[in-house]
Amino acid sequence: MHHAHIDKFAYQDSVIHRLDSRVKFIAVLIFTAVVISLPRTSLSIPVCYAIGPFAILVLGRVPLRFVFRKILLVSPFVLVLALSCPLYDRTPLTVAFGPFIWRGTVGWMRCFTILGKFVVTMLALIGLVSTTRFNDLLAGLQKLGVPKLLVIQLGFLYRYIFVLIDRAHHILQARAGRKLRSLGFKRELRTASAMVGSLFIRSIDTAEHINIAMQGRGFDGRWRSISKLRIRRADLLFALAAVFFILGLYVFIRPVLQ
Amino acid sequence: MHMANELLSVPVAAGTLAIAAGALGFICRRVRQVIATEKLALMGILGAFVFAAQMVNFQIPAMPGTSGHMVGAVLLAIILGPHLGTVVISSVVIIQCLIFQDGGLLALGCNIINMGLVPCYLGYFLYKLVMTGQFSSLKSYIGAMLACVLALEAGAILVPIQAALSGVLAVPFSTFLITMIGVHFLVGFIEGLITVTVLAYLQQVRPDVVIDCLPGKVRLSRGAVLITLAIFAVIAGAGLSLLASDFPDGLEWSYAERPDQPDFDSIVSNEDPRVAAVDDFQSKYTLLPDYSGRASKLGQIAVDEVDLSAGWTSFAGVVGSAITMVAIWLAAWILRKRQPSKA
Known part of the structure; x- marks a missing residue:
């Protein structure tokens, strides 16, 4: 397993990929905040807001099937809570949607709104992450004032996640090859904890080796990145477009209804 | 979690x-x-x-x-x-x-x-x-x-x-x-x-x-x-x-009636002027209300009381967004088709 398995689309090249990571990060943060603060009585506004992340994903050439599979994968917690809304709020209401009239309850409306907003903000987050290399994102975060220690920590973590997950896979495979039936809770637990324990010790040893290798190459605790961050004209254009989109939709929709 | x-x-x-x-x-x-x-x-x-x-x-x-x-x-x-x-x-x-x-x-x-x-x-x-x-x-x-x-x-x-x-x-x-x-x-x-x-x-x-x-x-x-x-x-x-305390946003359910329990005594009734003010503010602030007006009592809401004109605006919004997305997707698809032939 390799990095590319998880964020392979970040290593493509497109108009969106070439944008500065700081601009993208701030745009997604503001977008998320605006979408969350939208009134929870309406499902159609989040749908309108979905245009933005959708455009980013399409321009960044991220396959939509991959995106939706990812959203589905992380949704259980939200899904459970959203689906419990209809159980508690049974105030009846009538929803008019163009030619259709739907009679339901406030709870269902809330449930759909929560899920709609969830999908839209997830689209934005996936749009950011799968069009930005993680190293660029880290360099951008450091420029934005995230503590250096945390940036280094995140960098190491990202680099070695897949090494250790690979190792865990090996251990799991060894267990599967030797354990042919259920062993009962006590021995299952003992086996699992021995696996975790040996993984832990090997992690400490690996860290020692890496540290020696890095000292040999002159590591002095500073995080250096070859990615150059520069705000170009394209970035300004993107920022302008994002502001225009977010604010424009807000201002445009408001007077129509009052 | x-x-x-x-x-x-x-x-x-x-x-x-x-x-x-x-x-x-x-x-x-x-x-x-x-x-x-x-x-x-x-x-x-x-x-x-x-x-x-x-x-x-x-x-x-x-x-x-x-x-x-x-x-x-x-x-x-x-x-x-x-x-x-x-x-x-x-x-x-x-x-x-x-x-x-x-x-x-x-x-x-x-x-x-x-x-x-x-x-x-x-x-x-x-x-x-x-x-x-x-x-x-x-x-x-x-x-x-x-x-x-x-x-x-x-x-x-x-x-x-x-x-x-x-x-x-x-x-x-x-x-x-x-x-x-x-x-x-x-x-x-x-x-x-x-x-x-x-x-x-x-x-x-x-x-x-x-x-x-x-x-x-x-x-x-x-x-x-x-x-x-x-x-x-x-x-x-x-x-x-x-x-x-009755935090207006966080405790919305405390003043909502419970239709599943008719004799449920709501903590704050909807006649309370503060609640009415909050509801009024919400309906004013709402950008694109899919439904208008809180149903104040169970079953009292009639179809013709609902402001149906709001439904058309949101319908237009959703359809327009869908058309825009399809247009973006098509444009990107055409551009992508063209790119390899140039290179």
Whole structure:
């Protein structure tokens, strides 16, 4: 397993990929905040807001099937809570949607709104992450004032996640090859904890080796990145477009209804 | 228990983000003064270890089909000390958000507090409380068990508090709270079992690691612990008291009628001028109301009373958005078709 398995689309090249990571990060943060603060009585506004992340994903050439599979994968917690809304709020209401009239309850409306907003903000987050290399994102975060220690920590973590997950896979495979039936809770637990324990010790040893290798190459605790961050004209254009989109939709929709 | 953006309101998200960022910044500065460059790699790799350890699952006997795995916050706090443990677990949470999209960007503050700050500090404090005096393995096991159950529980209790303060969910606070406490008691118990057995294993193989000899550990003074706990208690108390008062947003359900129980006495009736004002404000503020006017009494809402004109605007909005998306997709598709022939 390799990095590319998880964020392979970040290593493509497109108009969106070439944008500065700081601009993208701030745009997604503001977008998320605006979408969350939208009134929870309406499902159609989040749908309108979905245009933005959708455009980013399409321009960044991220396959939509991959995106939706990812959203589905992380949704259980939200899904459970959203689906419990209809159980508690049974105030009846009538929803008019163009030619259709739907009679339901406030709870269902809330449930759909929560899920709609969830999908839209997830689209934005996936749009950011799968069009930005993680190293660029880290360099951008450091420029934005995230503590250096945390940036280094995140960098190491990202680099070695897949090494250790690979190792865990090996251990799991060894267990599967030797354990042919259920062993009962006590021995299952003992086996699992021995696996975790040996993984832990090997992690400490690996860290020692890496540290020696890095000292040999002159590591002095500073995080250096070859990615150059520069705000170009394209970035300004993107920022302008994002502001225009977010604010424009807000201002445009408001007077129509009052 | 990864919070999602949608379960939070912007003030709560911003507040928790500020608290988490402040605490992390402070901890990072403290740790940077003490820790040597050699330990940077160790911290990073232990973060990756948490991910790998979460893959090691095992069957739980009572519930066939489910499998347990560890979270690791308390184990790291015990072995690395609370400061380093918090930094490591917070970085794990950030990576889970950015790479695996587990938990939202704005909910990051909540997630760092619930899964990093609170379990690490509380778990370490409880472990140390049990471990006063001479080291014995039995004491360390009891301490680890207690720390796991209570620390995870404390983090889990914060989830419904944050959700209730935001007021997005319709689920009653008490139901949500009881569910979270129940589920996380089980989670904490299993976490405790694994942590204890892992500690036992490590003690056999590498005793130096367990009896706090791992270099680079930052100790916590008793005063600092007490101050942290006091601040935490004040914040939690403030949150709970806000919930108890009639916070207009967070306690919306307290004044809503309950159609399933006709004789349910609503705490604040809808005739209350304050509630009417809030409703009025909401309907004015609402950008694109899919439904207009709260149904004030069960069954009193007639179809012709509903403002149907609003429905057409939102219909137009949704259809327009769909057309725009299709147009974007087509344009990108055509451009992409053209590109390889040029190159």
